[in-house]
Amino acid sequence: MDNIIKGWFSEINEFWPGQALSIELDGPVLYHEKSDFQDILIFKSKAFGNVLVLDGAIQITEKDEIAYQEQIAHIPLFTHPNPKKVLVVGGGDGGVIREVAKHDCVEEIHLCEIDQKVIEASKKFLPKIAVGFNDPRVRVHIEDGAEFVKKYKNEFDVVITDSSDPSGPASQLFGEEYFKVVKEALTDNGVLITQAECIWLHVDLIVSMKKFISKIFPSVTYATSQIPTYPNGSLGFFLATKNGTVFPTEPVREVTAEFQAKLNYYTPKMHNAAFTLPAFAERILNF
Incomplete structure (x- = not known):
């Protein structure tokens, strides 16, 4: 959740330092939970539909x-x-x-x-x-x-x-x-x-x-x-x-x-x- 600022999610991750993809949310976060293994986040975006994020890294979006x-x-x-x-x-x-x-x-x-x-x-x-x-x-x-x-x-x-x-x-x-x-x-x-x-x-x-x-x-x-x-x-x-x-x-x-x-x-x-x-x-x- 720390990666969401003013309605935008930014994929800030040490695995790709120096760059970050930002996606604008379309409404409130749909789901957020820390499981026994990882942080799970799902939100609806304005450009890519619903987005699945694990440990701050985008896994899939409905569009692509x-x-x-x-x-x-x-x-x-x-x-x-x-x-x-x-x-x-x-x-x-x-x-x-x-x-x-x-x-x-x-x-x-x-x-x-x-x-x-x-x-x-x-x-x-x-x-x-x-x-x-x-x-x-x-x-x-x-x-x-x-x-x-x-x-x-x-x-x-x-x-x-x-x-x-x-x-x-x-x-x-x-x-x-x-x-x-x-x-x-x-x-x-x-x-x-x-x-x-x-x-x-x-x-x-x-x-x-x-x-x-x-x-x-x-x-x-x-x-x-x-x-x-x-x-x-x-x-x-x-x-x-x-x-x-x-x-x-x-x-x-x-x-x-x-x-x-x-x-x-x-x-x-x-x-x-x-x-x-x-x-x-x-x-x-x-x-």
Whole structure:
């Protein structure tokens, strides 16, 4: 609440020093609570609809959440030839499972979220996003994702790590040990995608992650999506395949007209474009 001054929320955060996005509120704060894990804030904004903030950092807004949720879900799912069982680590707002549920071939969707309060608040104040929880294939686990994954071997076709920033409850999801257990949890043709911050702001973190992920997975690449309310308007993802197949920059399954009609951001062209990095990023990541 300290970040709200004269009707404006400013995203002041040590993880992106020297800059702050400010969003004007449209009325009083809708929800504010400190859970056992983090500070949760939801407010209605004049430009972006309802906004979810965790520990002072914007997680999603109703206006631009599609640029994140659709890309982090459909890129890996359309990379796998026949995904049946999917795990989402984090993602308590429900947006990623909403997108995963659009794939009829998927039989089980597991979501492991550490903070029950995020799920409850999202269902109440972000219902168009949290609608994913209504799908009968969804199984919710309220646990530490890094510990949850350790229970499974050769189990999931796709693992999607939809984490907040590498501080607080999400810090373990950016560590080497986590990626080791994720690899073991994936099936032989399994695919991983994980939230991997902003190439403009977090070069050291991203380079460090690439080094240890490349030691664990035989094929690793990096993609980006343009999201106005994320730092610098850009967010990246690391993607990896367990069997060493080079990550395809085109969908390996057909995106039918019927399926495309369900989407507002992802297209086969956007799938391809996600892997096009600026020259400095290619040099830094050695792609």
